Amino acid sequence: MVEVVEVDLGALGVRFPRGEVAMVVAQPHVVFVHQEPFTWAPEERQRALECIDDTLAVSRGCPHGADKTHFTIFPECTLPGLEGVDRITAAMQAADWPTETVVIGGVDGLTKAQFTELVQRPNTTYDAVGNRLDRVQAHQWVNCVVTWTKLPTGDVCSWVQPKLSPAWVELNVEYMSMYQGRSIYVFKGVHSNADVPYQFATLLCFDWIGKADAKRMWEWLLEGIGARAGQFGGMLPLTWLFVAQCNPAPSHVSFMSQVAPFFDPAQFPRVTRDDTCLIMANVAGKEKPGKAEKFGQSAVIVTQSRFSRPACMPTYGNGGAPQRGGDFLETFRDAVFRERGACIHSFLVIHPSTLPPGSAGRRIALREPAVHPFNGVNDPRAPRGAVPAVVKWVNDELDEPSKSLATKYTHLPLRAMAGAAHQRAVSELRTLKAEALGNTVNFASLTARKSTPDEWKGGEGLAVQHLLHTFSILEAAQYPATFHGNGAQATIMKDEISLEVIAVMGAVMRTVTSMFSTACRLTKGS
Known part of the structure; x- marks a missing residue:
C-alpha cells in the first residue's frame, strides 16, 4: 500500500497565482558510475554542482517575464548527493532568492547513512511512519526526490520522498537493492489571486508506470486525494x-x-484533472545541445479541451510521430521540447480554468519558452531565448561529420581543402537567422516547403549535405561564397563579378560528388 501524505503549504503562507506559473527545468547530461547505488561519476561531480548553479541562476533571472520562478525542477538523480542538496538549500536561503517558491530535485543514490543524515537536517521532513529509518536496510540505497519551499518568513523547508518503484536497471543489480518508498507527498494551498485550492505532487521516473498491490502509483496518488475529498463530500x-x-x-x-487513463475523468471522479498540468522533466541525451536518440524530450502535457494546437512554435513541438514516433497522445496537447542535449528550459504554464470561453480564450498552453546553456556554451540551440524549429533542425544537421567531403574522401589530395571549406560553410550557416535558414533549406530541397521542420526527414538532410558538398567544391575551386538565404542561398564574388547561387538537390547530387572525386584525381596527376 502507498500512502498519500498531505503537506499544507497554505498554512505556511505559500501561495501561487492561478493564471500563470513560471517554471525552469534543468536538463543536464548525467554521467553515472554504472553500479549501484548509481551516483554521479567522481570526476563529474563538480560539473554537476555547476549545473545546479547555472539552473538556479536562470530561475533567479526570470527570463519568462514573471516576477519570480515559481517552480524549479531538477530531474531524477541530477543532484550529486548531500553536497547537491546543500547547494540548493544555501541558494534558497540567500536574500536574493524569492519567497513562496518551490524547487524539486532528484538526488543520486544515497546509502542508508547518507539518507539518515539527510532526513535529520534542520527543517527537513520525511514520512517517519511509512519510511521510518529502520525499514531501510544496511544493504539498500535510496533514490529520492527533495521538495524545497521558501516561506514568507524566509525559512527554507524541505520534504524527502524515496522512489516507490525501481526501474529494471535498479532491479538488475549485483550488490545492493533499492529501498522502495511507501508514500507520496501532496502539497496543497490556496491560490494568491483566487480563493481556489491548488495541489501538486512529484513522482520519480518509473513511479509513473510502476505498480504496488496491482495499482499504478498515480492511481494510489489519485485514490488518496479522492479519499480526502470524500471526507467533506466534495472534489x-x-x-x-x-x-x-x-x-x-x-x-x-x-x-x-498511462497518460490517457491518468486524465480519464471516469476514474477517481473526486479528483478533477481536466485542468491538470503534467510536467515530464528528463535528463539530457548528450553533453551539449544537439541531436540525441535517447533521453531528453522534457514535456508539458495537458488536455485539449481548453488549448489550441500550434502549427510550429519555437522551442517545442507537438509530439506525435515527428517527436514521439507515434500519435500516442493525439487527444492531448503535448508540448515536447525539441532540445534533447544538455540545456535549461524556462517557460510559463497557463492554468486553463482562467481562460474565458469562446475565441476570446483561445490560447496555447505554454508561453515564452526559452532554452539556456550550461557553462556559458555558445550555441544557437541554447541562445537564452526562443529557438525556432528550423534553427534546431539545421544546426543538428550541421553537426554531422558525414556531411563533409573530407570525411567521405579521406585518401584524396583535396581532402584538407574540402574540410576547411566545409567548416567555414558550417560556421557561416550557424549564424543565419531562422528565416534565412528556412529559405536556404527550401531552396535546396523541393519537399521542404511542403512541411514544417519537425516533419523534415532524410530527404531534407540529404539536401543539406548536397548544399555543403556543392559550396565546398566551389570554395576549393577558389569561388568562396557568403551565405545569406535572401533570394538565393549565397553570393559568390570573383573579381568584379557577383553571382547569386542556389544548390538544389536532384539527380545532380551524384554528379557533384563525382566532380570532386574527378578534380582530386586530376590534382593528384598534375
Missing part, C-alpha cells in the same frame, strides 16, 4: 504533477500509455 484538483525522470526512452509506449 479536489490536482493542479500540477511533476514526473522527474532519468529515462532513456521517454516516448516509450509504456510511459505514453
Whole structure:
C-alpha cells in the first residue's frame, strides 16, 4: 500500500497565482558510475554542482517575464548527493532568492547513512511512519526526490520522498537493492489571486508506470486525494504533477500509455484533472545541445479541451510521430521540447480554468519558452531565448561529420581543402537567422516547403549535405561564397563579378560528388 501524505503549504503562507506559473527545468547530461547505488561519476561531480548553479541562476533571472520562478525542477538523480542538496538549500536561503517558491530535485543514490543524515537536517521532513529509518536496510540505497519551499518568513523547508518503484536497471543489480518508498507527498494551498485550492505532487521516473498491490502509483496518488475529498463530500484538483525522470526512452509506449487513463475523468471522479498540468522533466541525451536518440524530450502535457494546437512554435513541438514516433497522445496537447542535449528550459504554464470561453480564450498552453546553456556554451540551440524549429533542425544537421567531403574522401589530395571549406560553410550557416535558414533549406530541397521542420526527414538532410558538398567544391575551386538565404542561398564574388547561387538537390547530387572525386584525381596527376 502507498500512502498519500498531505503537506499544507497554505498554512505556511505559500501561495501561487492561478493564471500563470513560471517554471525552469534543468536538463543536464548525467554521467553515472554504472553500479549501484548509481551516483554521479567522481570526476563529474563538480560539473554537476555547476549545473545546479547555472539552473538556479536562470530561475533567479526570470527570463519568462514573471516576477519570480515559481517552480524549479531538477530531474531524477541530477543532484550529486548531500553536497547537491546543500547547494540548493544555501541558494534558497540567500536574500536574493524569492519567497513562496518551490524547487524539486532528484538526488543520486544515497546509502542508508547518507539518507539518515539527510532526513535529520534542520527543517527537513520525511514520512517517519511509512519510511521510518529502520525499514531501510544496511544493504539498500535510496533514490529520492527533495521538495524545497521558501516561506514568507524566509525559512527554507524541505520534504524527502524515496522512489516507490525501481526501474529494471535498479532491479538488475549485483550488490545492493533499492529501498522502495511507501508514500507520496501532496502539497496543497490556496491560490494568491483566487480563493481556489491548488495541489501538486512529484513522482520519480518509473513511479509513473510502476505498480504496488496491482495499482499504478498515480492511481494510489489519485485514490488518496479522492479519499480526502470524500471526507467533506466534495472534489479536489490536482493542479500540477511533476514526473522527474532519468529515462532513456521517454516516448516509450509504456510511459505514453498511462497518460490517457491518468486524465480519464471516469476514474477517481473526486479528483478533477481536466485542468491538470503534467510536467515530464528528463535528463539530457548528450553533453551539449544537439541531436540525441535517447533521453531528453522534457514535456508539458495537458488536455485539449481548453488549448489550441500550434502549427510550429519555437522551442517545442507537438509530439506525435515527428517527436514521439507515434500519435500516442493525439487527444492531448503535448508540448515536447525539441532540445534533447544538455540545456535549461524556462517557460510559463497557463492554468486553463482562467481562460474565458469562446475565441476570446483561445490560447496555447505554454508561453515564452526559452532554452539556456550550461557553462556559458555558445550555441544557437541554447541562445537564452526562443529557438525556432528550423534553427534546431539545421544546426543538428550541421553537426554531422558525414556531411563533409573530407570525411567521405579521406585518401584524396583535396581532402584538407574540402574540410576547411566545409567548416567555414558550417560556421557561416550557424549564424543565419531562422528565416534565412528556412529559405536556404527550401531552396535546396523541393519537399521542404511542403512541411514544417519537425516533419523534415532524410530527404531534407540529404539536401543539406548536397548544399555543403556543392559550396565546398566551389570554395576549393577558389569561388568562396557568403551565405545569406535572401533570394538565393549565397553570393559568390570573383573579381568584379557577383553571382547569386542556389544548390538544389536532384539527380545532380551524384554528379557533384563525382566532380570532386574527378578534380582530386586530376590534382593528384598534375
